[in-house]
Amino acid sequence: MKIAIMGTGMVGQELAGRLAVLGHDVTVGTRDIAATMARTEPNPVGIPPFSAWSPAHPDVALATFPDAAAGGEVIVNATVGSASLEVLRLAGGRHLAGKMDTVTALLTQLGHTDIIDLGGISTARGPEMLVKIWLELWDALGTYEFGIKIVR
Ligand SMILES: NC(=O)c1ccc[n+]([C@@H]2O[C@H](COP(=O)([O-])OP(=O)(O)OC[C@H]3O[C@@H](n4cnc5c(N)ncnc54)[C@H](OP(=O)(O)O)[C@@H]3O)[C@@H](O)[C@H]2O)c1
Numbered sequence: 001m002k003i004a005i006m007g008t009g010m011v012g013q014e015l016a017g018r019l020a021v022l023g024h025d026v027t028v029g030t031r032d033i034a035a036t037m038a039r040t041e042p043n044p045v046g047i048p049p050f051s052a053w054s055p056a057h058p059d060v061a062l063a064t065f066p067d068a069a070a071g072g073e074v075i076v077n078a079t080v081g082s083a084s085l086e087v088l089r090l091a092g093g094r095h096l097a098g099k100m101d102t103v104t105a106l107l108t109q110l111g112h113t114d115i116i117d118l119g120g121i122s123t124a125r126g127p128e129m130l131v132k133i134w135l136e137l138w139d140a141l142g143t144y145e146f147g148i149k150i151v152r
Pocket residue numbers: 006007008009010011012029030031032036077078079080081083087
């Protein structure tokens with residue numbers, strides 16, 4: 001499947017790398033290819049820049065946001081929240097609707113085994129509220145390597 005990952009940060013890198021290993025045709029979107037590849041400093045939390053990640057992932061292409069979106073059957077948003085609406089506007093509406101089965105299939109490939117579809121983007125505010133307890137747990141456990149599971 002042709003997948004466009006909008007975002008060159010740590011989330012974009014993780015998803016792009018894993019989805020490429022799974023055999024998908026992955027393109028990462030960015031504002032300016034030359035500027036992104038010229039960046040050599042880690043981000044403020046020490047994550048290496050895309051230019052350092054890219055050579056180890058030659059199967060993952062880099063394109064401008066509009067070009068990445070144009071070629072993607074699925075678009076994944078991994079951009080900074082303050083810019084996401086503008087970036088997704090570039091992706092165009094036809095890419096952003098009716099993909100729940102596809103998303104479930106991709107999450108399954110990524111290793112998730114109990115996927116609960118809450119519905120569209122309007123439901124996202126609820127799961128986002130888990131961030132606060134996730135941060136408290138990180139502090140209490142001394143690690144962010146844990147998961148939160150729905151038991152039913
Ligand atoms: N990092 C985490 O642990 C984590 C965890 C959960 C959720 N998230 C969320 O996942 C998303 C991605 O996080 P991240 O840490 O990987 O990356 P990020 O630093 O939040 O975002 C990086 C991406 O945003 C783009 N961007 C930044 N400013 C922009 C602007 N003014 N206009 C257009 N695009 C702009 C960058 O474009 P360029 O490529 O051109 O630089 C880059 O592709 C965020 O919404 C974040 O809140 C992150």
